Amino acid sequence: MAEVLYRKYRPINFSEVEGQEHVVPILKESILQGKVSHAYLFCGPRGCGKTTIARIMAKAVNCKNFQKTGDICNECEYCTAINNSSVDVIEMDAASNRGIEEIRAVRDTVNFVPNFLAKKIYIIDEAHMLTKEAFNALLKTLEEPPEHIVFIMATTEAHKLPVTILSRVTRFDFKLGTEKEVIKKLSKITKAEGYKIDTDGLKLIYKASGGSFRDSESLLTKIILTSADNEITTEDVLNALGISDLKLVEEFIEYFQKEDLNAITASLKSISDNDGNVVNFLEQILQVMSERLVEDSKKGLLNNKLLDLANLIIGLKSDVRDFNDKLTVINLEFLKYFSKEAKTITSTETIITQVVSTKETSKSASAEPSKIVELKPAEISSFISKLIELSEGVLPRLKGIINTSKIEIETSEIKIGNPYKFNIAYMSKKEARDIFMNAAESVYGKKLGLSFSIISDVVPAATKKESPEKPNSDKIVESKKKLDRSQDNSSLVEELF
Ligand SMILES: [Zn+2]
Known part of the structure; x- marks a missing residue:
């Protein structure tokens, strides 16, 4: 499996996109009604499908059969041309070269009709990284856009774009996948690859990815590559992700609430001895606690002990960065915390x-x-x-x-x-x-x-x-x-x- 799953299962049609239900139907409908904008801005966290949907757009506005079926045919001469890297679909990564030369080239060539396709598509990834000069050059083009072009800019940081640009684009905000959406996509992939993972395992991958489709699929690739057979257990997932069993996390929180320093130290040592990453473990604890604190606050409750533990871990995460022996530093911090508590008593x-x-x-x-x-x-x-x-x-x-x-x-x-x-x-x-x-x-x-x-x-x-x-x-x-x-x-x- 040389190819990573994220690329292999990248959606090629609107119907294959998981999540983004608030964006996809609008884009699709606007193309069907012939109301394609000259410039789009796709905003949202990394790995939620902005570039993927930009590529789908590039095909959908050109595909000869899209108007008839509402789907990209992937067979017509335009679709085929795009599949073979058409010169009329220009992708730029503003992060790698700040874009001055590219945008200048865009400005100089933008008035030429497309070489082959019906519309020339410019996809600018990480658009917030463009320089001021590049934005100015781009602005001139956006002020009087020729009929045959479509700009699609993608960014994780829309606030860094000049207002003059923002006022000339049609903006769509993308969101991270929900647990249900990410699991649905992962299930589809595992099934297609001939593997089996239970829902608990899939949930763990979702949690570790934080809702990013790309990250969750990269993690799945890693798990499949390290798995001994086609039946993937929750333990396989835990091992591959380098995270600990949720039971250990729950136990640890319990020890903290009981102020059982011995059990806390023993628990951290056992994580470390079993090749676990203690810092990852603390991060998991933080995640579980933040969920609990949010749940509690909905009921009008506040657990101060959990809040203390959350603060302690947040402080610890930056403290341990510079130390090789992280376990000792972490143990000392817990000892310090409980000795302060003892003074209050x-x-x-x-x-x-x-x-x-x-x-x-x-x-x-x-x-x-x-x-x-x-x-x-x-x-x-x-x-x-x-x-x-x-x-x-x-x-x-x-x-x-x-x-x-x-x-x-x-x-x-x-x-x-x-x-x-x-x-x-x-x-x-x-x-x-x-x-x-x-x-x-x-x-x-x-x-x-x-x-x-x-x-x-x-x-x-x-x-x-x-x-x-x-x-x-x-x-x-x-x-x-x-x-x-x-x-x-x-x-x-x-x-x-
Ligand atoms: Zn087509």
Whole structure:
């Protein structure tokens, strides 16, 4: 299979093009109605078929049978001439030579009628790479285009084209293939080549190609070339692509969420030991997480842990570039991240210890005025219910935040702890503070002070309601116990999750 599949299965007719349903029918119809423009601009990401469709256009506007059947016949004298590299179809790659000479030649020859074909076609690939002079020369031609020519420019960066050019072209925006479109094309090719790949394998190729038809077909070529027989397994695909099993990715994300540094290190080592590319692995994780984060955000959720991991990987990708031993650098970054996390836990522990000792002091030295008001749990529940009631329709997010906050009330102060800075910022807004004040007034009959702190351990407000008989201090001591084991990552994981 000397020929790569991308070239072998390049569509030669509009009907064979996968994807681009928003472009192809319009182009086809315009040719059938004889309304061909003098200049087209095909914009879009690489590998989505711009040049392929430009070549189809070149034939379709010339083919003698197109008007009758709506299809390129590939047999008439014009089609045959184009198949044999007609001088009337001129392809230029602006990326390789910036185009000054070529465009000048175009300007000088553009008024001559086609040598043989009905229309002379100029296909300019990577049009944004043309120099200013080349654009100027081209502009002169576009201002007064002769009847017999069609310019088709293709670019990945339309914004780099001068406005004077953009205003004189008919623009079409191409898009990357969807999973369904790419898989359909790949299935057709594998079947024609006599191979079998299951849908999971095809999905992996789609993901690795990012929706580029060209890239997906190049990957398929690579997989077929390295496959031992005609039955291609998901594992064959993974090996050929140098990517890891999705299960390992899921496991890794799980380890991160559980803050299991040992498992993270072991997982990265095993990828590296099994000839996997650790950087590719991180890229896969990033891809899976970005999908999850998008899904979550649609439901109004935000997983901060996933966001942390995404940021960590993005930072890592540029950090590891210059190092040969990438695994060590990656391990160190994870260690650094978790040691920062551990510091946050320690500071929360200090806060909790202080609260507990205040409580103990108040019990033993009864002569001193007690700082803690022994509020009945039922009162805290009604305070929370009041908060939720008042927030409804005013601050819709407040309810959720309250349910993930730790709320304590002292003589003259409401103390609210939440693990996330942005939740605290939300609760500090004037509208939210008013709600806290009004709820306090309604339940306790007086205005109270308000303080916020970042904590790592959340005792959901709902839990307090369920076990009203449990004294508050016990719960705090219980939290402290959990945090005391924070030196050992694995036991912290078991306790907290
Ligand atoms: Zn033809």
